[in-house]
Amino acid sequence: MPIRIPDDLPARKTLEDEGLMVMDSTRAARQDIRPLQIGLLNLMPNKERTETQFARLVAATPLQVDLTLVRVTDPGSRNTQEDYLNSFYKQWDEVRDRRFDGFIVTGAPIANLPFAEVRYWPEMVEIMDWTQTNVHHTMFICWGAQAALHHFHGVRRRRMETKAFGVFRHHIVNPRSPLLRGMSDSPMIPVSRYNDIDRASLGPDLEVLIDNPDIGVCMLADRRYRAAYMLNHLEYDNRSLADEYHRDLAAGLDPALPVNLYPDGDTSVEPENRWRSHGHLLFQNWINEIYQTTPFALADIGKSGA
Incomplete structure (x- = not known):
């Protein structure tokens, strides 16, 4: 696949070493196609590791993709040097006028905090609302999924008695979902979370796609808000x-x-790694669905639900 990321981003060498095609701007300009615009809002402390994990999955498609790394407008990061962030990341304010075919919102290690007490929650609300006008389809991951389910649907979360931690066998609820094409009936999926969502608070707009009866819902689809919610971690290495x-x-x-x-x-x-193939399938299916349904003109994204 041709994925376009900054030339000196550390993830670039990792992807090239794994045999994935990384494209420079000159070569991309010679291709007479519109690359898909994918944004990654990275809320994790270890930015480099997380961006590499998602870039690896986004890169495994034959389509040309421009990946933009985004961070919240935060006073600083204890885990990532400010120079690194300034070199490779756009702050939310810098992309709010842009449109994206797809947008990924990662998890964040703040499971114990009520949403309203998260220091960047007001900005998160802005970003989630912005996805409805400037993004064709959004993939929310882990805490990001819980936050979006709470914001859009009022879904309640509950603290589990013990942390769900490990690689668990799951059940594909709807094998006909375009996001799950090619997946086996009972994939193994990494899980690391303290919270579950309350099934009783799920409304009719939400469809459970992947489930586990013991540790809870894994993935949901949301046609109304053009989103998917993955509460676990197929991106993990x-x-x-x-x-x-x-x-x-x-x-x-x-x-x-x-x-x-x-x-x-x-x-x-x-x-x-016993889940790698399912991680690639999920993101290839997601990007393929975006490619099939997104408007040709970026400016048309968000108009009439596009």
């Missing part, structure tokens, strides 16, 4: 859960071992 476990262990938090991650529970063995 094989070390994501392992590194989270060892980080919490080092912090003295006594975390439970991630379910179904280490072979026979042996933490000395490198975890296998």
Whole structure:
């Protein structure tokens, strides 16, 4: 695939080493097509790792994609150097007048806070409303999904007795959904969250696509707001859960071992990635649906629900 990202973005070398095609601006300009405009609002502390995970999935399509990295207008980041953010990211105010074919909103490690107490919640509300006028289709992930479900539909979330942490087998509820084409009936999906959503608060506009009876809804579709909500993490690499476990262990938090991650529970063995194909399928299907339905002219996005 041709994905266009900044030449010196660290994710570029990672993608090239994995055999994915990364395009420079000169080559992109020679192709007589309109590249899809995809934005990534990255709310995670480790920006570099998260952007690489999503760029890897967006890059696995034969379509030309321009990926724009976006961050909230925040006074600073404790985990990412300001120079890095200024070099590779646009602040929300810098893209609010643009239109995007697709937009991804990541999770954020703020599960314990009520939404209204999140310091950038007013800006998040602006961004979520903006997706209805400036974005053709939005993919909300983890906390981003919970926030959007709360904002658009008043969906309630609840604190689980124990953190859902590991790789869990899920059930495909609607195999005919265009977002789930090619998926197996019971995919293994990484999960790391303290909260579930209250099924009783789901309205008729929301369709459950992937489910797990023990740890809750995994993914929903929303035709009214042209959105998909993925509460778990098909974008994760094989070390994501392992590194989270060892980080919490080092912090003295006594975390439970991630379910179904280490072979026979042996933490000395490198975890296998058993969800990679489903992550690629989900994002290829999402981008294909965007390509099939988005207006040719970017200026027409958001008009009459386009």
